[in-house]
Amino acid sequence: MTQDELKTLVGLAALQYVEANSIVGVGTGSTVNKFIDALATIKDRIAGAVSSSVASTERLQALGIKVFDATQVEELAVYIDGADEIDHAGYMIKGGGAALTREKIVAAQSRKFICIADESKYVATLGNFPLPVEVIPMAALHIARQFAVLGGMATLRLKDGTSLVTDNGQHILDVIGLKITDPLAFESQVNQWPGVVTVGVFAFQKADVCLLGTADGVKTLVF
Ligand code: 5RP
Numbered sequence: 001m002t003q004d005e006l007k008t009l010v011g012l013a014a015l016q017y018v019e020a021n022s023i024v025g026v027g028t029g030s031t032v033n034k035f036i037d038a039l040a041t042i043k044d045r046i047a048g049a050v051s052s053s054v055a056s057t058e059r060l061q062a063l064g065i066k067v068f069d070a071t072q073v074e075e076l077a078v079y080i081d082g083a084d085e086i087d088h089a090g091y092m093i094k095g096g097g098a099a100l101t102r103e104k105i106v107a108a109q110s111r112k113f114i115c116i117a118d119e120s121k122y123v124a125t126l127g128n129f130p131l132p133v134e135v136i137p138m139a140a141l142h143i144a145r146q147f148a149v150l151g152g153m154a155t156l157r158l159k160d161g162t163s164l165v166t167d168n169g170q171h172i173l174d175v176i177g178l179k180i181t182d183p184l185a186f187e188s189q190v191n192q193w194p195g196v197v198t199v200g201v202f203a204f205q206k207a208d209v210c211l212l213g214t215a216d217g218v219k220t221l222v223f
Contacts, residue, residue: 006118006213011035013211013218014080017114020045023073025110026060027081028053028099028179035080035116036060050076052106053099054167067086079110083117083207084129086199090115090207090223091183095132095200098157098166105200107205115207119214126183132200137163137171139195144173147192152178170197 001009018024026032026049031173036056039046040063048066050073051057057067081103083092091113092115094100107113113202131152157164157172164172168222180186184202190199210221 001213001215003118005032007116008034008184009218010116010118010213012038012213014114014116014186015039015042017078017112017209018042018046019077021047022077023047023068024049025076025079025081026051026056026108027079027106028056029082029097031082031116031118032056032080033059036063036065037108039063040065050106052081052102053097055097055099070109073109076106078112078114079107080114080116081107083115083121083127083202085122085123086115086121086207086210087126087183088116089183090210090221091126092202092207093126093129093131093180093200094202095134095172095198096129098132098134098138098164098172100132100200101134101166101168101172101198104202104205107202112209113205113207115210117210117212119212122210122212126180126201127178130176131178131180132157133173133175133190134166134168134170134197135173136195136197139151140173143193143195147173147178150178152176168197174195
């Protein structure tokens with residue numbers, strides 16, 4: 001099976017977690033796009049969605065799914081999103097699509113985080129994937145220096161030859177060379193650095209369940 005087919009498989013499998021008449025928390029990325037397409041087939045049975053990015057909002061709306069603002073909803077039953085890496089405890093690296101801040105916010109609003117991923121994302125230790133960090137632009141250089149002290153090398157993410165600007169009007173640093181052996185401690189530490197909007201380690205907002213697409217079908221990991 002191709003990686004694209006595995007993404008379709010887990011996107012479809014995530015429908016089983018969607019409660020009737022509920023508002024669904026929706027992440028961002030190519031795997032989530034498969035989920036959104038699947039969600040459209042049951043759109044008459046849900047109230048709508050809270051989205052984690054402009055891109056997902058546009059896709060949801062184009063398929064006729066009502067999108068609520070996060071401020072209109074007190075709590076969501078489930079949040080469904082992909083990951084760049086996920087480990088045996090459900091800790092993740094996210095932000096490859098630059099949507100990490102809104103993803104963490106909607107995840108925090110949700111009772112359950114269902115991660116959908118193909119098996120290439122399942123890792124023993126987080127850190128091979130360049131760690132995305134959303135930063136206030138004026139702090140980028142100083143934050144890069146702080147990562148260097150931890151053994152990481154940070155580069156500013158570019159788009160069309162210039163600094164990528166997130167949905168929140170900020171920049172993204174991608175950090176290589178880190179081995180994140182204690183995700184909770186790492187997230188706490190980096191989140192306290194002035195100018196960090198969100199670090200792409202999801203330890204406090206970890207997954208509760210991972211639907212992992214494998215050659216043998218969908219494996220359900222419960223954390
Ligand atoms: C976006 C994310 C995505 O969930 C992550 O990058 C995985 O994306 P994909 O499903 O395209 O592999 O965190 O900010």
